[in-house]
Amino acid sequence: MPRRPKTWEAQDIVAALQSIKANGLSLRAAAKMYGIPTSTLRDKFHGKRAIFARCGPSPFLTAEEEQKIVNWAIKMGNVGLKQTRIDIQNVVKTLLDKDSREHPFVNNTPGRRWWRGFVKRHPNLKHRKHQLTDKARVMVSEERIETWFKEFEARLQKERALSMLNEPHRLFDDEIGSSIDGILNGFPASSTSAPSTPAPVTAHPAPSTPSQATPLPGPLPTDVAQTPLGNESSASCSEYLTALPGMSQNQQKKKGLPPAAITVAEFFRYMRARRARENQEEKVELRRKDRELKEREMGEDEKRIDEEDEEDEEKEEEKEEDEEQEDEEQVDKEQVEVAEAVMLLQEEGERLAEDIMVTCTEMGQEMEEKKTQEAERKRNSKKVSWEVQQKNKEQVMEIMNSAHEPDAEELRKKLKREHKKKAKKLKQAKREARKEKKRKAASRKKEEHEYDADVLRKDTIVESKAKDRAKSNIKTLRNDQEIYVCPACLKPSGNDEKWISCDHCIRWLHLTCTSMHLLRGIDLAGFDYRCKFC
């Protein structure tokens, strides 16, 4: 029976159903009027099939869950936190970890194919190459640094989050929290995945019209990330920049330079230095204009007096600058507090993520309850129909009993035999189904076991490689004495040197050779430190 191509839309069904209800049309008439097969309309009319149903199996995440994830990814993208495929897959994994629903995903993580389908179902998500891989983006230019920060500020302003610079906790007003380090590192830091694995494919909202918001500033330019920021002004910044003209990511990697990354302290320091510079330039300009004006108006004598006054003013300004420096020191202290706040906020973000997952789980439970109710309803309807059948049979038996006794007896025996046969067949089918189920479960378990073994093997290889790398930093002196050198500065330990161990590759580095020394007053034991060579 070849199936006729579908010629109707969901709204036709809705219109047909409304016509039946409002105008009292018959099912056949309505079906004819809207060009829908009668049986299809009848099924939908009786609720046997959903009105907006799609062919094929439903996705394993509900429409609400998928939409929630899409909205979250778009929102994150709007503030510069583009979510990678891995991030989204990890979100799904976290969701499924806390959910008992059945799904085909290995280790609760959907695969690349699922991602394709996901993007297909939600075309407002599209993927593209990570901007860090674009060579044009790593060309060094102070102008670009300024542009990036300006765009970042503009974006924060657009998202009503400009005050984040003073109130970083506002970063966490989203559904799933993210750390400020996520923004500053230039790649996303979802609550479920550390920002340690930037994937080359990024999902972000596709601008539907050219009039939409300007492109995101994107990740922090590599050159910005490597700029030594401190009390330095733009001059020293430029010096450093000219030392690294147009270096590609690979070249940086070869030279042992860290990937794009900037600490919270560095970010605030940069912003403060930039504002101070702007203020200073404004002051100088004002002073110059003022002087020109006075030169024209006043004579030589007055000028001398003015010069004396100016000297006094300059002294006062110097005094003010000294005070400003003291303020800066005070701000440095505050940055330590900011770093602490960031840690607290990360925890808050995780709590928020937890809440989201709980909500999703509740939704899943609701679905489960609905399913159970549906199953119950079906069982009841089957029971009712079975009862009706039994009644009919009883009626037949009564009629047969009332007829000639010997024939009725024979018929009864025959019916009994048939009934026994049917019951036997049914039992056998059930037994086979149970066997099949067991076989499938065993097979799945075996696959999971093999997967775990594979993961363990890979982890062992990674660990062994890391140990080898650490060994490579042991240098042998002329007197055959072996010493360990810091892989960052290639120097051995000094007397008062503090060392820090990478939690991922077992390398030891001078604390001062890492950005960790900026986090003064914080217990480093609580940090998951990843060195720049990882």
Place this chain on the structure above:
DNA sequence: CCTAGTAATGATGCCCAGAT
């Protein structure tokens, strides 16, 4: 109303070519 055939969909694995 029921049934059997067909279409559509979601997910997987495998392979390939291209980009980095």
Place this chain on the structure above:
DNA sequence: ATCTGGGCATCATTACTAGG
């Protein structure tokens, strides 16, 4: 070497439809 997208085959599931 690694990652990606695209194509293809496969399986399972569900919706749709014609005909009995």
